[in-house]
Amino acid sequence: xxxxxxxxxxxxxxxxxxxxxxxxxxxxxxxxxxxxxxxxxxxxxxxxxxxxxxxxxxxxxxxxxxxxxxxxxxxxxxxxxxxxxxxxxxxxxxxxxxxxxxxxxxxxxxxxxxxxxxxxxxxxxxxxxxxxxxxxxxxxxxxxxxxxxxxxxxxxxxxxxxxxxxxxxxxxxxxxxxxxxxxxxxxxxxxxxxxxxxxxxxxxxxxxxxxxxxxxxxxxxxxxxxxxxxxxxxxxxxxxxxxxxxxxxxxxxxxxxxxxxxxxxxxxxxxxxxxxxxxxxxxxxxxxxxxxxxxxxxxxxxxxxxxxxxxxxxxxxxxxxxxxxxxxxxxxxxxxxxxxxxxxxxxxxxxxxxxxxxxxxxxxxxxxxxxxxxxxxxxxxxxxxxxxxxxxxxxxxxxxxxxxxxxxxxxxxxxxxxxxxxxxxxxxxxxxxxxxxxxxxxxxxxxxxxxxxxxxxxxxxxxxxxxxxxxxxxxxxxxxxxxxxxxxxxxxxxxxxxxxxxxxxxxxxx
Amino acid sequence: xxxxxxxxxxxxxxxxxxxxxxxxxxxxxxxxxxxxxxxxxxxxxxxxxxxxxxxxxxxxxxxxxxxxxxxxxxxxxxxxxxxxxxxxxxxxxxxxxxxxxxxxxxxxxxxxxxxxxxxxxxxxxxxxxxxxxxxxxxxxxxxxxxxxxxxxxxxxxxxxxxxxxxxxxxxxxxxxxxxxxxxxxxxxxxxxxxxxxxxxxxxxxxxxxxxxxxxxxxxxxxxxxxxxxxxxxxxxxxxxxxxxxxxxxxxxxxxxxxxxxxxxxxxxxxxxxxxxxxxxxxxxxxxxxxxxxxxxxxxxxxxxxxxxxxxxxx
Numbered sequence: 001x002x003x004x005x006x007x008x009x010x011x012x013x014x015x016x017x018x019x020x021x022x023x024x025x026x027x028x029x030x031x032x033x034x035x036x037x038x039x040x041x042x043x044x045x046x047x048x049x050x051x052x053x054x055x056x057x058x059x060x061x062x063x064x065x066x067x068x069x070x071x072x073x074x075x076x077x078x079x080x081x082x083x084x085x086x087x088x089x090x091x092x093x094x095x096x097x098x099x100x101x102x103x104x105x106x107x108x109x110x111x112x113x114x115x116x117x118x119x120x121x122x123x124x125x126x127x128x129x130x131x132x133x134x135x136x137x138x139x140x141x142x143x144x145x146x147x148x149x150x151x152x153x154x155x156x157x158x159x160x161x162x163x164x165x166x167x168x169x170x171x172x173x174x175x176x177x178x179x180x181x182x183x184x185x186x187x188x189x190x191x192x193x194x195x196x197x198x199x200x201x202x203x204x205x206x207x208x209x210x211x212x213x214x215x216x217x218x219x220x221x222x223x224x225x226x227x228x229x230x231x232x233x234x235x236x237x238x239x240x241x242x243x244x245x246x247x248x249x250x251x252x253x254x255x256x257x258x259x260x261x262x263x264x265x266x267x268x269x270x271x272x273x274x275x276x277x278x279x280x281x282x283x284x285x286x287x288x289x290x291x292x293x294x295x296x297x298x299x300x301x302x303x304x305x306x307x308x309x310x311x312x313x314x315x316x317x318x319x320x321x322x323x324x325x326x327x328x329x330x331x332x333x334x335x336x337x338x339x340x341x342x343x344x345x346x347x348x349x350x351x352x353x354x355x356x357x358x359x360x361x362x363x364x365x366x367x368x369x370x371x372x373x374x375x376x377x378x379x380x381x382x383x384x385x386x387x388x389x390x391x392x393x394x395x396x397x398x399x400x401x402x403x404x405x406x407x408x409x410x411x412x413x414x415x416x417x418x419x420x421x422x423x424x425x426x427x428x429x430x431x432x433x434x435x436x437x438x439x440x441x442x443x444x445x446x447x448x449x450x451x452x453x454x455x456x457x458x459x460x461x462x463x464x465x466x467x468x469x470x471x472x473x474x475x476x477x478x479x480x481x482x483x484x485x486x487x488x489x490x491x492x493x494x495x496x497x498x499x500x501x502x503x504x505x506x507x508x509x510x
Numbered sequence: 511x512x513x514x515x516x517x518x519x520x521x522x523x524x525x526x527x528x529x530x531x532x533x534x535x536x537x538x539x540x541x542x543x544x545x546x547x548x549x550x551x552x553x554x555x556x557x558x559x560x561x562x563x564x565x566x567x568x569x570x571x572x573x574x575x576x577x578x579x580x581x582x583x584x585x586x587x588x589x590x591x592x593x594x595x596x597x598x599x600x601x602x603x604x605x606x607x608x609x610x611x612x613x614x615x616x617x618x619x620x621x622x623x624x625x626x627x628x629x630x631x632x633x634x635x636x637x638x639x640x641x642x643x644x645x646x647x648x649x650x651x652x653x654x655x656x657x658x659x660x661x662x663x664x665x666x667x668x669x670x671x672x673x674x675x676x677x678x679x680x681x682x683x684x685x686x687x688x689x690x691x692x693x694x695x696x697x698x699x700x701x702x703x704x705x706x707x708x709x710x711x712x713x714x715x716x717x718x719x720x721x722x723x724x725x726x727x728x729x730x731x732x733x734x735x736x737x738x739x740x741x742x743x744x745x746x747x748x749x750x751x752x753x754x755x756x757x758x759x760x761x762x763x764x765x766x767x768x769x770x771x772x773x774x775x776x777x778x779x780x781x782x783x784x785x786x787x788x789x790x791x792x793x794x795x796x797x798x799x800x801x802x803x804x805x806x807x808x809x810x811x812x813x814x815x816x817x818x819x820x821x822x823x824x
Contacts (some may be wrong), residue, residue, distance in 0.1 A: 052544075052588045052589045052782075053589050053590060053591075059544065059545075060544070060545050060546025060548070060549065061546060135545060135549060135553045135557075137545070137546065137548040137549045137550055137553060138548035138550075139548050189589075189590060205589070205591070205596060206600070206770035206774065206775065206778075207672075207673070207770050230672075230768075232671070232768050233765070233768075233774070233778070234765050234766065234768065236655070236766075237658075237670070237671050237765070237766060237767070237768045240658045240659065240662060240663055240670040240671065241669075241670045241671055241672075241768065243662075243663040243670070244658070244662040244663050244666060244669060244670035245666065246669050246670050246671065246672065397538070397781070398543075398781065399537075399538030399539070399542070399543050399781070399782070399783045400537050400538045402538065402539070402542045402543060403537050403538045403539055403542065404537070406542070407539075407542060420548075426548065
């Protein structure tokens with residue numbers, strides 16, 4: 001043993017020598033950017049997923065809008081921390097009585113980061129382009145209700161919809177409503193020109209993206225001169241970077257909080273749109289039987305799963321509706337943890353021990369190789385074993401999972417997080433991998449969307465209740481939005497209500 | 511020479527075929543990964559047409575090869591960017607990391623290994639042998655994690671990760687490169703120490719060394735003049751093998767220290783099914799290993815005149 005300590009001393013000696021060499025040269029690059037009053041004006045944020053380019057209109061994934069929305073690109077309306085719709089580039093708007101015409105009054109004195117003034121022509125072009133230039137996916141569907149967009153004058157825009165839609169107004173507060181200059185004379189893959197308080201100044205692929213604050217933003221100069229997103233894939237390395245002071249703020253997962261909570265950091269927990277779903281293939285046995293799906297809901301102790309998968313952080317849900325949605329209702333108690341009830345339901349469906357004249361239930365459990373999925377899966381299997389279900393885990397690399405489970409629907413049970421906002425009905429499309437028959441709830445949801453706001457909320461609550469009872473998949477929990485940061489940082493938005501990591505209020509108190 | 515060069519080309523040709531076809535057999539579709547879970551079939555088809563992944567494999571292979579001959583790795587499926595500058599940038603990082611680690615490993619291993627051989631009966635010999643045994647047993651990512659938690663987090667002496675190119679700031683470069691080099695280098699040092707020790711021990715038992723001693727040289731002088739050169743051939747062989755191992759070991763160390771080298775690019779590209787990037791990086795790694803072996807072969811002939819003669823006969 002003492003041999004190893006000898007080696008350590010040798011290594012430490014070498015490190016000291018190099019560290020001293022580093023200090024004596026008077027290095028300045030690590031010294032923080034300090035503004036008037038000695039308050040820092042730069043922030044370094046560690047994030048796991050790096051944008052592959054800057055164009056979310058042709059490239060999917062959460063990383064690009066996380067960086068750009070609200071910070072670089074703005075929208076007519078903004079989704080606030082409680083899920084409400086508030087003015088941003090539009091100062092006000094009116095809806096016609098039949099709900100098919102929206103008239104937006106635009107904010108004056110707004111400029112794009114290259115100096116171009118923002119007018120109604122930019123809105124018309126941006127909304128039109130969603131139909132003509134974006135990659136078409138389930139996510140652009142809310143914009144399909146737009147019939148046409150017209151400029152009434154430089155600062156008034158009228159949008160006519162095919163039919164009334166509550167979802168639409170929400171959707172233009174997400175990336176779908178991002179306002180680009182009318183004439184896009186730059187490469188969206190490598191440049192971003194928006195009306196937001198920050199601009200993309202530097203991009204080192206594989207390492208970092210640096211935003212700098214605009215002095216000429218319509219709401220006043222950006223509170224920070226520089227925001228650096230450092231992309232650190234390995235969660236342990238990210239935690240170490242925070243503890244070593246290399247970064248000021250970290251987006252992380254619940255299982256990483258323990259070593260940080262006793263250190264001098266602020267831990268902020270908010271909600272996200274990421275529902276962790278234990279998905280069933282509703283097309284095939286045994287999950288074409290409602291009793292089996294309900295039995296699984298009773299058999300699994302979701303609180304214990306949340307404890308293991310995310311250190312107890314998160315929210316238990318009954319349906320894929322996070323608390324920031326207007327039609328949220330606490331349905332988490334619909335199927336309490338009750339192994340006896342699970343066994344009864346399974347026996348009714350004909351599954352159980354062979355001695356009792358029943359058929360033992362064996363299922364394949366295809367799990368993508370993602371942290372939360374693999375850790376939850378182990379515990380779920382043991383809970384299922386308690387009620388006599390023999391589930392075998394097969395770990396799949398994520399691209400393989402996409403191919404086999406998601407595209408070819410070749411699976412019985414799986415687990416994955418669905419991160420999009422308001423994705424309840426998307427996930428329940430009959431051609432989606434769950435294969436859920438939405439012939440009952442589909443029309444109900446469409447009617448709710450076309451009604452008044454009150455009808456929308458009531459209607460969607462009804463839909464969520466019906467879906468929760470059908471258990472097309474079991475919502476294990478709502479993933480928390482967890483931020484660990486230097487205690488002197490203020491203006492951190494706890495809830496991730498859209499894809500955006502909203503930095504518009506972020507600043508230092510000292 | 512010509513023989514070795516021919517060998518190099520043949521190895522690369524076979525490797526390129528293997529890499530290309532094996533990757534095509536992998537399940538998982540780059541288009542789905544790039545466009546995400548909600549893309550429509552039409553969008554996927556457009557993507558495949560744009561990126562040429564719907565063309566016959568033989569055509570794709572031909573284009574890749576033609577590009578390589580022009581020094582062009584092609585475009586990344588995912589980012590749409592040219593891979594050539596990216597890969598060259600990353601390979602630089604990895605080569606610097608591996609080069610410095612190797613220098614550290616040799617600076618530790620050669621004196622310690624020789625000492626362990628000379629003093630193999632004394633306490634020192636036992637201590638070094640035991641220490642190197644321990645070093646061989648510890649994986650380099652563990653050394654990395656320990657270094658970070660102790661030197662960076664506890665003592666706050668050096669950054670926990672990241673990379674600053676030497677051209678940007680030499681002192682920052684040194685501050686960032688120290689821990690990864692220690693993590694990668696010390697483990698290699700332990701392995702190489704063991705080979706140096708046994709090679710030197712072997713030589714010490716040779717008749718010619720006894721003759722040299724009989725001629726009046728001290729043990730040290732005999733070893734310096736006749737011993738080390740003869741111990742050199744097996745040591746060079748091991749170093750060649752270890753450099754290849756370090757190129758791979760760097761993948762893990764790069765991950766721990768958030769160094770964006772070739773290894774992390776390879777892992778990310780494989781996860782995203784960016785086959786264009788994966789095949790180019792793998793081939794580049796194969797080329798590096800082949801070149802290293804080539805250099806090792808050259809060094810043999812320098813160290814040992816007998817091999818030079820044998821080579822000319824063949």
